[in-house]
Structure formats: C-alpha cells, structure tokens
Amino acid sequence: xxxxxxxxxxxxxxxxxxxxxxxxxxxxxxxxxxxxxxxxxxxxxxxxxxxxxxxxxxxxxxxxxxxxxxxxxxxxxxxxxxxxxxxxxxxxxxxxxxxxxxxxxxxxxxxxxxxxxxxxxxxxxxxxxxxxxxxxxxxxxxxxxxxxxxxxxxxxxxxxxxxxxxxxxxxxxxxxxxxxxxxxxxxxxxxxxxxxxxxxxxxxxxxxxxxxxxxxxxxxxxxxxxxxxxxxxxxxxxxxxxxxxxxxxxxxxxxxxxxxxxxxxxxxxx
Numbered sequence: 107x108x109x110x111x112x113x114x115x116x117x118x119x120x121x122x123x124x125x126x127x128x129x130x131x132x133x134x135x136x137x138x139x140x141x142x143x144x145x146x147x148x149x150x151x152x153x154x155x156x157x158x159x160x161x162x163x164x165x166x167x168x169x170x171x172x173x174x175x176x177x178x179x180x181x182x183x184x185x186x187x188x189x190x191x192x193x194x195x196x197x198x199x200x201x202x203x204x205x206x207x208x209x210x211x212x213x214x215x216x217x218x219x220x221x222x223x224x225x226x227x228x229x230x231x232x233x234x235x236x237x238x239x240x241x242x243x244x245x246x247x248x249x250x251x252x253x254x255x256x257x258x259x260x261x262x263x264x265x266x267x268x269x270x271x272x273x274x275x276x277x278x279x280x281x282x283x284x285x286x287x288x289x290x291x292x293x294x295x296x297x298x299x300x301x302x303x304x305x306x307x308x309x310x311x312x313x314x315x316x317x318x319x320x321x322x323x324x325x326x327x328x329x330x331x332x333x334x335x336x337x338x339x340x341x342x343x344x345x346x347x348x349x350x351x352x353x354x355x356x357x358x359x360x361x362x363x364x365x366x367x368x369x370x371x372x373x374x375x376x
Contacts, residue, residue, distance in 0.1 A: 143168040143177050144259070145266035147301035148286050169284065171259040173230040173268065195229040195282065195303075196248070196320045218313045227251035227274040229282070264288035277311030325353045 113129065120127040146168045168177035176189035217224050231254030256272045264287070270280040283304040289296045309315050325337040338354040 142170055144170045145261045145263050145284065146177075146286075147284070148299045169266070171261070171268075172254075173282075194248075194322055195305075196227065196322070217316045218311070223275070223313075225251075225274040225278075229268075229270060229280070231257045231270075231273070275315070277309065277313075278315060278317070279308040279310060281306045281308075323353070 117127045117130050117133075148167075167175055169175050170189065173195065174189035226249050228248050228250050229252065230250065231252035252270070252273045254273075256270065258269045258271070260267050260269075264285060266284040268282045270282075272279070283306070284301060285304070286301045287296050287298045305319060307317055325339060340352040340354065341349070342352060343349045
C-alpha cells in the first residue's frame with residue numbers, strides 16, 4: 107500500500123510540472139505493440155545495456171510494414187506512437203535532381219537512357235492519415251506515388267525485407283533489407299542499438315537507368331519535438347571511408363542518432 111501511495115504521489119508531482127512519469131501503473135497503456143509496427147529496429151535489450159553500462163539513455167524505434175518509422179521510445183518511459191512522416195526512403199528516375207533533406211524518408215530518383223521516362227516516389231505505399239493536414243509542413247507534396255499493389259513486406263526477426271516489384275518504375279525491382287544485430291552467444295554485440303538497411307536495385311528493362319536514393323530524417327525523439335529548435339546536425343567522414351550525420355537533440359542532451367553510408371549500406375544508430 108505504501109509503495110502505491112508513493113507512486114501515486116510521484117505521478118501527480120511529475121504531472122504538475124508538465125512531465126510524464128516514466129513509471130505510471132495508473133494510466134492505461136496506449137503504446138501496445140501490434141502487427142502494424144513491423145519488426146523493431148535494434149538489438150535485444152539495447153535499452154538496458156545503454157542505461158546500465160554506457161551511462162546514457164538509449165531507446166527504440168519501430169518501422170511499420172508501409173515503411174514508416176513510428177513507435178518512438180527514445181526517452182525511457184515515454185512512447186510516441188504516431189509515425190514521423192518526414193522519416194522516409196524515396197526513389198527517383200531522372201537525369202538530374204535537386205535533393206532537399208527536410209526530415210526522414212528515403213526517396214528514389216529514376217531516369218531511363220532515352221530521357222522519356224522519369225519516376226519519383228517516396229518508398230511508402232498506401233494512404234497515410236498524417237498527410238494532407240496543415241501540420242505536415244508540405245510533406246504531402248513529396249510524391250507518394252506507390253499504390254502498394256506490387257509491394258510486399260516480409261517480417262522475420264531480426265530481419266525484415268520489402269520488395270517493390272515494378273513500383274514506381276514498371277521496369278525496376280527494388281528490394282530493401284533491414285537487419286538488426288542478433289548474434290547467438292554474443293550478448294554484447296546483440297545489444298547494439300543499431301540497424302542496417304541494404305537496398306538492391308534490378309533493372310528489368312532494355313534501357314539503361316539512372317537511379318538515385320534519398321534518405322530524409324527529422325532530428326526528433328518523436329511527436330513534434332523536431333520543431334522545438336536549437337538542435338545540431340554534424341556531418342562526419344571516418345578514416346575507413348564511412349560517412350554520415352550525427353544528430354544532437356537538446357531535449358536529451360546527448361548524441362541522438364547517427365547515419366552511416368558506405369558501399370551502398372545505410373545504418374542507423376540510436
């Protein structure tokens with residue numbers, strides 16, 4: 107009984123300061139996992155490893171079957187279920203393109219040798235309820251051109267893969283493989299808060315094609331935290347040729363997420 111009273115007082119105290127208590131057994135859980143969340147990103151138990159052994163906070167993100175990044179649990183005890191519509195992969199077929207990094211989706215740019223066929227689309231099929239609202243900040247104009255009729259999502263933890271067979275270019279097959287570290291008898295490396303995305307493109311047409319992939323990502327810990335300002339993004343190039351971007355978010359006061367790109371591999375580290 108005393109423990110319950112102490113928890114109740116603590117929850118009320120945090121609420122009075124506009125904060126959400128990380129432990130709140132009195133509020134109904136609204137962040138329950140479901141099949142729509144897809145395979146989660148990151149290794150096993152990486153939240154515990156980051157908190158107990160590395161002395162800093164780490165969390166998790168899920169990627170839904172439509173390619174949306176959602177279910178943000180970067181701050182322990184807090185969960186943002188809504189997807190970050192700016193976090194995307196995109197593709198385009200075009201002889202030349204101006205790429206604008208606004209937030210995070212991967213976009214693909216495709217052009218055929220004759221120059222008569224050009225395609226561009228966010229690699230996220232279907233309709234998304236977060237688009238078309240005043241709060242989407244123009245994201246609905248990015249080109250959401252996949253119907254999903256020729257796209258297939260597969261999930262088998264720790265892997266997930268999506269096949270875009272003829273979308274958006276009917277003569278291009280795009281496959282995205284997602285892998286998180288899960289190594290038998292190796293708890294240390296299996297707990298790394300990271301995920302790797304590998305894209306494979308197959309041209310089934312007779313003409314040569316120029317294809318570009320674009321990844322966009324918001325400096326956010328979920329919700330509308332990317333609009334709070336005063337965040338810092340820092341590019342880097344390693345001695346081994348790995349390049350990427352480090353995102354520092356003011357609300358958690360540590361390096362939040364990093365992207366690395368080398369030899370066609372994209373990795374995301376929380």
